[in-house]
Amino acid sequence: MSFLKTLVCNGCCMPVRQRRLLLFFSWLLFFTTTITAQKRDGQVVLPVFTWLNDSTQIVDELNQRALWYQPRQLDTCFFYADSALKMATRLHYVKGKATAYKVMGNYYAFTANKYLSYRFYLDAKQAYEALKDTVNYCTVLMNLGIYFQKEEEHASAQQAHYKAMELGRQLKNDSTYGLVLANYYYIHRADSTKRDSLSWALARAREIATRYHDEKTLLYIGLLEVDNAYGRTSFQHIQQRLDSIIAAAERQGFIYMGMYGCMQMAGYKGMLGEEDSILYYQKMVDLAVRGSYKSLIIPEVRHLYEYYKQRKMPAAANEYSRIMLDILQYRQQTKQRGEIDYMAYFTQDQDVKLLQMAYERRQHLLEKKRMENRNVGYALSFGVGLLIFLAVITMNTYRHIKSAKKTSKALKLANEEIIIKNKLLTTNDDFKNMLISLIAHDFRVPLSNILDITTLLKIQSFTLEEASAMIVKVESAAHHTLLTFDNILRWIRSQLSGFVYHPEPCWLEGLINIAQKGLEHLIAGKDIKVSIKIPPDFQLYANPEMLQFVHRNLLHNAIKFSPKGSEITVSAVRSNGMVKVSFTDQGKGMAAEVLETLFVFGGQRKQHAGSSKGAGLALIICKDFITKMGGHIQAENNEGTGSSFWYSLPDKP
Template sequence: MNFLKAPAYSCCRPLFKKQQWWSFLLFICGWLLCSARLSYAQEGRVRLLQSPFGLVRDSAWVVDHLNQVAISYQLKQLDSCYRYADSALEMATRQQYTAGKAATYKILGNYYAFTSNKYLAYRFCRDARVLYEAMGDTAHLVPVVMNQAVYYEQDSAHDRAVTAFRTAMALGATLKKDSVYGQVLANYDFIYRNDSTKRDSIKWAVTKAHEIARRYDDKRLLFYLAIREADHLLPTAGMAVVSRRLDSLYQEADRLGYYYLAFRASRLMMEYKSRLKAPDSIRYYEQMVTAAGKGGYNGLIMDAADKLYHYYHERHNEAAATRYGGIMLTSLRYIENIKAQGEVDYMGYFMQDQQMRQLQADFESQRQVLEGKRIERRNMIFGIVVGAIILGGIIWGIAYVVRASRRTRRHVREQEAINKEIREKNALLKTNDDFKNMMISLIAHDFRLPLANVLDVTTLLKRRTFTLEEAAALIIKAETAASNTLVVFDNILRWIRTQLSGFVYAPEPCDPTALILAAWKGLEPLAVEKRIHLVVNIPSTLRVYGHPEMLQFVHRNLLHNALKFSPGGTDITVSAKRTDGFVTITFSDQGTGMPAEVLTRLFAFNVHGAGGVQQAKGAGLALIICKDFINKMNGNIQAGNNAGGGSSFWYTLPDLVKN
């Protein structure tokens, strides 16, 4: 295989810009090729593990080899990979085998990367890193940190990607056996491909990776490097050379059963042919669908199947269009099932559900077209047979009835399709209208108090009944209120963007004391006016896992509610306690408390009542958003009346020390 030789590496940019997600999957693929080697002496054990699991007992040995089998399937049959990894995780959990759980987390992270589920890929990769760091297992930690760097780079978080990759490079260089270090060097190009100052370093890294792969006779790593280098040859070698190399890679990968590699080679050729508008580009789309289907990579089929669907539909090949429409529908259902295994933000899930319904409608429409054509041919044959027997007048009458019936059915189908489309659009408009009202109420709630403070200051300035020192103090007060308003605006704008574009929840350590004091600073003018003091009884070392901006929104609203309903001259107390790996933060006031009927629907968002959305406004809507944020951070929020008077709100989040 000529592509296993190390060709001269070119540091020039590729002629065409690649999609980052496919490059990211290719890098994961390279690591899997390098880590999936099973020696000949282990083949008998692997066959034993591939037999029904009831024949073997729980043990660390079985967990390790189940993980090896899962890795060996990851580039061949993705469903089989998940089956063995899931069994390994169950057994490792029963055995309390930490190393086995860490290895399974690493495999599942790569599995979800292949299914385009970035959230679960991040989560399992993070859990694997935590366990390996706790065990001090540097050899297995290096590829996990490398995967994190690739995830960050694919999400355009370049600074975090460089930090993680430098860590992987530093740890890999300390290992006695440098085969893992070769895997890290093979990914150097992906992290620094847009940095013109790193061209010499990229060339050195690829050359070093080749040297390590040849020293260990690692044909899989050489195979992976050959695919990466084929992507760089086009500007210097030309299309003919690249085509022969990629066709050779495709044939070899298909022969060895590495269907993802065959899929990737076909995709590269499709990108080149499509951009050059070559007439045979559609063949590579079909090869992509075939290779992905053989290996169970249903999450990667959507783009190619969509292209083939529209291609055949435009050429009135309804049978082929229906076939690829069915493949698209199967792929979407597969993605939905994968997403159901983890947490999904509701806006992303809503858009995916809308897309699935649209595809189902298109598929049903194509099926009805084919069914209509079959009915039409049957009626034509019937008319010919009847026409040979019955007189012209009867033939004319039957033909008239048939045509009228056909028009009626067509009109009914068209009307049903129109009604269905109207219902779906009405539902979407209603959802968008609810979201818009929530945005307006949120902005009104968080901006009313700061803007009122600015208005009070400007009113006093107009009266001109104060000294120069008093005027300076009022101006400083107005500046502080305006600055706080701008901070609130930035936070709300950032939250709106997360709701509209979808986001992956990535918790980090948060200092609740610092966040609460920062939130109180914007409320100090009202607190000074009412002579209300804030008492914070939280240990300075206490930290929670959460999202700082979400958490700060919750703090502002709970403090504002307590301040609004507290009588003058009283205290607002904020306390904390730890319980079973969680931290509970409580906000207590000395007001009059809340009626029982208010407590029962305090966090409920009811848009179907007689008042519509207007029933959920002001602090009520803000508390609903608070509950939504706390739920996203894996916590809980509640409220109740104090025994001695007043009310309390408290939320619970994971404790940094326990997690």
């Protein structure tokens, strides 16, 4: 929640698809109401009917409306940002797409979808950097710094935010620097040695926001000032200040600010053991539902449910149980819709690149043809000048030679194009088959589990505790599906747009522990013991995300082929500048023909004993990733029982 509050001044979005089914006159009434509200906010608004035609001005207006609705109504914000992104894509309007990317990044942060938030931030950063738009580039850097801080990547967070502060300090006649200073407090608030600089940053931020009459940022700074003053002034003063901020936020229509102020006040009162903290929790939930910030209040809704359940007030407890179920369904819908939309934007960019390459190839062929014709003309003029007395014979001979050359060159060029197209078709067909196989392999099972659980919930034949447990399983399965989507999309990008490898230091034990945690339900189901024999400071250099994909799949393989009650050992050794990491199980081992084709795509292989169809597809991606990182991956049978999968990577960059 602390991460998300810092994004309120930068915009976020999400579509409300039911609105697209409204009648034409409902559209006119809706947009007329929106225009009136925005005129009060001081924004420039285009005529209503011009929205019906594509233009860069309409894209800018849609993005402005998305930003205006961000702290007021999240679903409406998404509707405008999504419309802006689609129209900017049709127009190839780079600045409009960049702003829509930034708003989308903020939106997915508010809906707790960290992966899509991060991806849209990176797209916006790249676009603003190409446009040399310093103001928006500074804002995106600040948001990335907050993202890294929330992910506990403190070095990356400080690096991104310091760069944002350097750029913001150079801006003239712009309030962005005030917001960057306010977020300096968030990045460093746990550092007691910076107490003076934190107070200075908040005071300077308030001065800048006041100069530019930025009411939204002033409310945000007020919440940070209260947090900074807590414990150093009377609680009565803290409560009066927060109540004033909450009232001002509701009065000005900033639903998100009021919601966060209620959460902050409920937390303070809860620490002091005051009973009326429950009133602030209730108000926070009401505001979150009103503004569609539902993905941010799961802990608070769970707290209210437990509160009324302990006091044996079933009506109130059931109401918050219903709200919890609505929130989880809403989060699942936004995740699935976001993944599909992002894939559509990604493939659309690839289509543009392919069209551009085809155009450049045609231009090259035309230029080559012009040069050939020019050379033939020079040769003809020279021949006629030298051999004019043999005009008839020379002309007939020359025409014959010219025709033969043209025919030969045309045939050669046609053959070259056929060969190139055949290779391209073969490559695309192989890639298509691999992609379809990967998606079918990695998405069928988790999505089927989600559908089974949600179908059981619709029957409504469970107790409230059983339903809550199954909802948690739905969320876990959806999270695992999103991670799978992340890995497949990253692999597709490496294949289509070229791969640039930048190794980073990776602490092996921590990565293995994270991979094990994601598979705890499988480990517990087979009563398997996982022994990690790796020192805490054991380090190698690799791409962390690619390496984690390998860890998850090798550990999943070991679990799948291990008998119940057995042990899996993960170990690592360093030798000759390389680190060798092994995953050893106590299964039945593998046949020789399986070992030979285990990492080969399209090869005829027999399945490992007890495996399921398609079990080797993930290993192909593992080999691809390890190879790209300069390493080697292998599988072998142990001397006693079971098998070992191991890879080796450099221990230095």
